[in-house]
Amino acid sequence: MTTQQPYDLAGIGIGPANLSLAALAHTQPGLTAAWYEQRPAFHWHPGLLIEGATLQVPFLADLVTLADPTNPWSFLNYLRHHQRLYPFYLSERFHSPRAEYDDYCRWVSRGLPSLRFGHHVDAVRWDAAQGLFGIDYTRLGPDGEAEAVGRAHARNLAIGIGTAPHIPGPLRPLAERPVVPVIHSADYLDHRERLLAAAHITVIGSGQSGAEVFLDLLRHRPPGRERLHWITRTPAFAPMEYSKLGLEHFTPDYTRYFHALPEQRRDELVARQWQLHKAIDHQTLADIHDELYRHSIGGGWPDVVLTPGVSVRTAGRIGTTQVELHLDHAEQGERSRLVTEAVVMATGYRERPLDPLLAALDPLLHRDAAGRITVDERYRLGLDREVTGSVYVLNAERHTHGVGAPDLGLVAHRSATILNSVTGEERYRLPERSAFTTFGLRPGGGGEETPGGGAAGAGAGAGGQRQGARRVSV
Structure with a gap:
């Protein structure tokens, strides 16, 4: 030693x-x-x-x-x-x-x-x-x-x-024994060729990673035979809050303000502020729409389904080549079944x-x-x-310092x-x-x-016990 x-x-x-x-x-x-x-x-x-x-x-x-x-x-x-x-x-x-x-x-x-x-x-x-x-x-x-x-x-x-890829409970057994490709978006490029070879692909999650994966798959699938599903729990494929005043939530001023709030109020705020850091860049949304439009040239709609407001209730294998996802639609209160040959989970990260x-x-x-x-x-x-x-x-301090952590x-x-x-x-x-x-x-x-x-000296070390996904996680 x-x-x-x-x-x-x-x-x-x-x-x-x-x-x-x-x-x-x-x-x-x-x-x-x-x-x-x-x-x-x-x-x-x-x-x-x-x-x-x-x-x-x-x-x-x-x-x-x-x-x-x-x-x-x-x-x-x-x-x-x-x-x-x-x-x-x-x-x-x-x-x-x-x-x-x-x-x-x-x-x-x-x-x-x-x-x-x-x-x-x-x-x-x-x-x-x-x-x-x-x-x-x-x-x-x-x-x-x-x-x-x-x-x-x-x-x-x-x-x-840092953080670790988050795999929702219903999908965990499939990811642990991936006979059919069921991967987290963190490993997307390692499995990209295998995914593109699948007859049907489902992307789960509507953050920036999910959007980028979906766009990349769409760009490399033939028009009319894309066979892509994109589903998410959020009520919309929502644009990220990217106004200049909105971005001031990612300043030291807001961090100090947030830290001074009561614990319960901080927790409530983090839950409400998802569109500051879990939504999709405006340009990426525009690129997806442009690509979908390009695939429609010639009179046919692309073989693509984009559905927000959907959660995966349970999931299982069908033989060795397919996966079935049992879906709940929050607003309709309805359930359905989706059969797919590959799944990309763009389901975010959790602090280790x-x-x-x-x-x-x-x-x-x-x-x-x-x-x-x-x-x-x-x-x-x-x-x-x-x-x-x-x-x-x-x-590792989002609960005390807010979405900018x-x-x-x-x-x-x-x-x-x-x-x-x-x-x-x-x-x-x-x-x-x-x-x-x-x-x-x-x-x-x-x-x-x-x-x-602004707190004068807030960053100075004159004694005393004081103190990435918008955006991009570290």
Whole structure:
């Protein structure tokens, strides 16, 4: 078992959230840090890097720019490094292709010496005698086999283990024994050719991923013989709220306002705000309609069925080549049966639970009325006073910070807030105001002291216990 000097900050998981934190930490003098990830290299949603798909956030929502435009790990510096600044400039792009964002993040990950890929974190515990967190890990070989065990120590932790594909209960038995292709959209490209060979395909779910998968299938099925179904529980194939004032829900101002609300009110808001982050980009909807229209040229309607307001009640296999879905229509109160040869579940993602990783810390964790771990304004878990270090969470705080928690446009601000807290200094000067909207009646809308929702020093680390799907999940 290997040991080393304690780090100021150790991260667990390397997705865009922790990669942003590592990139901003890299330029900070005197700060020692390391990040651990079980995968052998960085990849961002590889199964959904469909040709032509773009990010739903502007290129400025990279890992660092909205906190530090001069940081060497910016997207613009990535373009410069690859001698692509002028082509990007002349293309007049504001939204980058998804594949380019993935390549940008991999470029950053290859340049940061603090990243430890191929390391599976087995356990985390608090060592009160040393005042340090202990991180037990297993170093993995090229094929994922265990090669060695080790232990690191850190004064603070940053946990960004991301989300996992969600498979609804009725479809779980089919996905676990996929004789017929029943796959989550996260694995779409790995199974694309097999899906296209199926006689009939059903897409379930009407978020951006479902729309992109449906559009890609539609573009590659012959007109008049598309044989596609697209169903969703939502009452419509709804456009995402993308007005400029609507997007102010993805600002630090709104995050502070939301965090200051009572727990019950926060839960009610998250449930109502699905169209801010679970709906479909306007251009994607337009592209789907254009493609359907193209397939109708010649006088025939495409062999396509798009039905909202439908949920899957039960599902089962018919032999080895078909699946039957038993459907409920919410508004009609009717039921029907759909037989298909392949299913793509664009049913979203769920936050990976922190409890298994933090089992040794469980007696020290604070929880809310619903049993969830509390998170303060600075993204710190609520811990008993005997724990002098901090545990920060990234993209596991929607219940406390709102719909912007997984949004790429807020990753740099969150990272800067965490680093200010870790260092106890205002290493990154964060905006006192970021939205024209004032979200509450009191000045700042949520208990802040400056007009418009800006809390002076809200991102600074002067002590005290304060703290991706719109859009694109991290």
